[in-house]
Amino acid sequence: MTLLDIKNLSVDFPSRDKIFKAVSNASLTVQAGEIHGLVGESGAGKSTIGAAIMGLIERPGYISGGEITFKEELTSGLDADAMRELRGKKISMIFQDPLTSLNPLLTVGDQLIETIQTHLGFNKKQALARAHELLVRVGIHDADARLDQYPHQFSGGMRQRVVIALALCSEPDVIVADEPTTALDVAVQAQILELIRDLTIERQVGVILITHDMGVIADTTDRVTVMYMGEVVETGTTEEIMGRPQHEYTKSLISAVPRPQIKLRRFSQVSYGGRDTRFAIEELVRNWPQSNNDPNKPLLSVSNITKKFPLARSIIPSRSTWLTAVDDVSFDIMPGEVFGVVGESGSGKSTVARMISGLYQLNGGQVTFDGNIVSDPSDKEAQARFRREIQMIFQDPYSSLNPRMRVADIIAEPIRHHKTMSGSDVKYRVHELLEQVGLGAAVEKKYPHEFSGGQRQRISIARALATQPRFLICDEPTSALDVSIQAQILNILKDLQEHLGLTMLFISHDLPVVRQMCDRVAVMQKGKVLELQDTESLFANPKTNYTRELLDLMPHLKGLSEEGLEVL
Amino acid sequence: MTNTSQPDAQHKAPSRLAQFWGSDIMWKFRHSPVAIVAFIFTALLVLSAVFAPLVAPHNPFDPASLNLLNGFTPPMEPNAFTGDAFLLGTDDQGRDVFSTILYGMRVSLFVGFAAVSLGLILGVSLGLVAGYFGGIVDAIIMRVADVQLTFPSILVAMLIFGIAKGVTPPEYRDEMAIWVLIIAIGLSDWVQFARVVRGATLVEVRKEYVQAARLIGRSSRSIIFGHILRNVLSPVLVIATISLALAIIAEATLSFLGVGAPPTQPSLGTLIRIGQQYLFSGEWWILLFPAATLLLLALSVNLLGDWLRDALNPKLK
Numbered sequence: 078m079t080l081l082d083i084k085n086l087s088v089d090f091p092s093r094d095k096i097f098k099a100v101s102n103a104s105l106t107v108q109a110g111e112i113h114g115l116v117g118e119s120g121a122g123k124s125t126i127g128a129a130i131m132g133l134i135e136r137p138g139y140i141s142g143g144e145i146t147f148k149e150e151l152t153s154g155l156d157a158d159a160m161r162e163l164r165g166k167k168i169s170m171i172f173q174d175p176l177t178s179l180n181p182l183l184t185v186g187d188q189l190i191e192t193i194q195t196h197l198g199f200n201k202k203q204a205l206a207r208a209h210e211l212l213v214r215v216g217i218h219d220a221d222a223r224l225d226q227y228p229h230q231f232s233g234g235m236r237q238r239v240v241i242a243l244a245l246c247s248e249p250d251v252i253v254a255d256e257p258t259t260a261l262d263v264a265v266q267a268q269i270l271e272l273i274r275d276l277t278i279e280r281q282v283g284v285i286l287i288t289h290d291m292g293v294i295a296d297t298t299d300r301v302t303v304m305y306m307g308e309v310v311e312t313g314t315t316e317e318i319m320g321r322p323q324h325e326y327t328k329s330l331i332s333a334v335p336r337p338q339i340k341l342r343r344f345s346q347v348s349y350g351g352r353d354t355r356f357a358i359e360e361l362v363r364n365w366p367q368s369n370n371d372p373n374k375p376l377l378s379v380s381n382i383t384k385k386f387p388l389a390r391s392i393i394p395s396r397s398t399w400l401t402a403v404d405d406v407s408f409d410i411m412p413g414e415v416f417g418v419v420g421e422s423g424s425g426k427s428t429v430a431r432m433i434s435g436l437y438q439l440n441g442g443q444v445t446f447d448g449n450i451v452s453d454p455s456d457k458e459a460q461a462r463f464r465r466e467i468q469m470i471f472q473d474p475y476s477s478l479n480p481r482m483r484v485a486d487i488i489a490e491p492i493r494h495h496k497t498m499s500g501s502d503v504k505y506r507v508h509e510l511l512e513q514v515g516l517g518a519a520v521e522k523k524y525p526h527e528f529s530g531g532q533r534q535r536i537s538i539a540r541a542l543a544t545q546p547r548f549l550i551c552d553e554p555t556s557a558l559d560v561s562i563q564a565q566i567l568n569i570l571k572d573l574q575e576h577l578g579l580t581m582l583f584i585s586h587d588l589p590v591v592r593q594m595c596d597r598v599a600v601m602q603k604g605k606v607l608e609l610q611d612t613e614s615l616f617a618n619p620k621t622n623y624t625r626e627l628l629d630l631m632p633h634l635k636g637l638s639e640e641g642l643e644v645l
Numbered sequence: 646m647t648n649t650s651q652p653d654a655q656h657k658a659p660s661r662l663a664q665f666w667g668s669d670i671m672w673k674f675r676h677s678p679v680a681i682v683a684f685i686f687t688a689l690l691v692l693s694a695v696f697a698p699l700v701a702p703h704n705p706f707d708p709a710s711l712n713l714l715n716g717f718t719p720p721m722e723p724n725a726f727t728g729d730a731f732l733l734g735t736d737d738q739g740r741d742v743f744s745t746i747l748y749g750m751r752v753s754l755f756v757g758f759a760a761v762s763l764g765l766i767l768g769v770s771l772g773l774v775a776g777y778f779g780g781i782v783d784a785i786i787m788r789v790a791d792v793q794l795t796f797p798s799i800l801v802a803m804l805i806f807g808i809a810k811g812v813t814p815p816e817y818r819d820e821m822a823i824w825v826l827i828i829a830i831g832l833s834d835w836v837q838f839a840r841v842v843r844g845a846t847l848v849e850v851r852k853e854y855v856q857a858a859r860l861i862g863r864s865s866r867s868i869i870f871g872h873i874l875r876n877v878l879s880p881v882l883v884i885a886t887i888s889l890a891l892a893i894i895a896e897a898t899l900s901f902l903g904v905g906a907p908p909t910q911p912s913l914g915t916l917i918r919i920g921q922q923y924l925f926s927g928e929w930w931i932l933l934f935p936a937a938t939l940l941l942l943a944l945s946v947n948l949l950g951d952w953l954r955d956a957l958n959p960k961l962k
Contacts, residue, residue: 093672431856435860436860464860464861464862468860469856469857471853471856476852479854479872479875480854481875481876482875490861490863491861494862495861540857
């Protein structure tokens, strides 16, 4: 049965001087008992469709065309009251962040009971029984005790289960889930998706699953609609779209997904709509100093480094408590190697990166670079030399660039600081770098907010390359980016390693990405290195159970088209 | 998402003035009647104060132009003895009230601007240092601020004024008075700048661009003033505008209490103090006009500050 039928929906957001078409002419249908995936990159309009279904489009946006039919009943013309009735009773929503969608000052039980009473007209006792039943159904087993708890007493995954229970209170026909697992760890994500999957079949509801994650789409949905810049480019069964994409955009999107099973030489042509601006590696190579690394000696050695953060300070030393974020970690990185560090959030991998870079001081152990100890803060000369040799690319391209500085000044800062060049040469060098990272010298006067996430990460790369370093630390460099932009940035990093012989420390929680990028990988848990292996042998024969669990949690991406991939 | 690799190739970038006029803040300004009216009044008052010697019909500080017989002339009426008429009347010594207001506003605005600048420089620097270094430095600076906030700012100002009066020789007292006023008001108002800047700095310090700068090897000083300062300035601008109104009122209050601007260099507050002596004897204009001017000035600057706060707040968009 067709529950929801969207025909030629258009949503406009008028602004000062133009109308932004967030969605134009989008059509899709949702059947009972199926999960319909809505996939696209940021700004594709997928969340706007979700909001339109719920009647929750934020002003000044409005539906400028098309219609939404719910069980053969037109909803577009409904007034606000009727819409609220329909929204509460028949259509529910699951939001991305379970922390903000629950009221922190009410117990979970109160919130469930209130919703049940409003929608189903139960008395308090019946509602309590139903709330209990729902919590058990979504996998919260000690429901009696949990009903009296507040949202902050639940973990992220448990909270999202409560949100799902809340969405089920009104016995809806359609559930709109907007990135329901994006804020969760991989292990929890898999459980939540399975729960949604089971509930869909069991209760014969129609689910619209909005996500940017191709892994979620491939493993969870029955049918999928691909969106690009407000338009539906392709729709069909998940098997068809993932296995035999027809539209060029879908093809480019699928080819940009990092695969867990195979290692690619590099990501294939991922441009669509002329977005993959060229990265001029050849020109960069021409001016790059020849490396004189001894290939048999490690470029960077980390021996027994330890970092403790105070949890509670006390004058009496024995009463202070400390969190050991990094505990006795040692490894060597050879010249020209990409060394990966993986682990879940809180495993200490980013702390390692910050200790090596000198942003954190060590509580023990030492870091050696090119034969010299660089972790001694009193040796100013060694520190200054080391600063020129290493650079870092940060996770969040929105906060790693000073919003009030022009691009030219951002890139010139390291050059000016190290005084490696005179004034007019700096300007020339900045232009050169901007050309090389594919942005063009003309953007030098712009501010960071005028760029997209991928372009900002290119600016970060230009800044990192400005002093011609020998060692690059990449701390989750692509986890904030869309998948096609991620592929472009990863290709650039691969180029830097292959053509310039740059040595890299690559921090990531994303195992498929690590497989594409790294030569050797260290797996970290609770501040310790559990195992360290060549990437290929790690993926083939993990030595520890923890690594095996991590590998099992990777999205399987079964049936994803492998058209045009350069497999190694 | 569009192709922005060659953005400036086809169309020339507009001039700076045009860019400013087209910017979001100017667009909001053009669409806010309150802001426009407040701005017009502020500009009118400030300009007439700055150009007082050109605008004012008399120079109230030139004894040669004064005629005691003109004293207590009501507004727009010829004087009974001399036949001279004055737009807003005259005070007890025959000075033209309109002219004294213009000259008085000069003093008020000068003290206001200078005091706010002092408070701003002090507060922003201390706030940046406290937020950036944290720990014991932060604790000391902010505790001093907390202690100062427990005293009414007028009391702090009077204290400073009193001490200054005690240490300066009597012959310099009148000259010093204005500067003491500035220091007294400026020192009583750095706390709010420091608090806001410290809060904003705490947020900025955690951002990755600060770490990137540290990684390059930049010193704390160049990170604070080269990177963080420019990112915390927009709330400072808002507070500065609102404190300007408060500083003008504080100056008027002090002068009204007789511990502010001397009668030889009267500010709006001094004029109000002189005027209130004659309120019940029928010469209402000596008090009313300076008071109305003070009200108008403070109100329009305040409204401008309020609008600026809303316009710069991304959450209210």
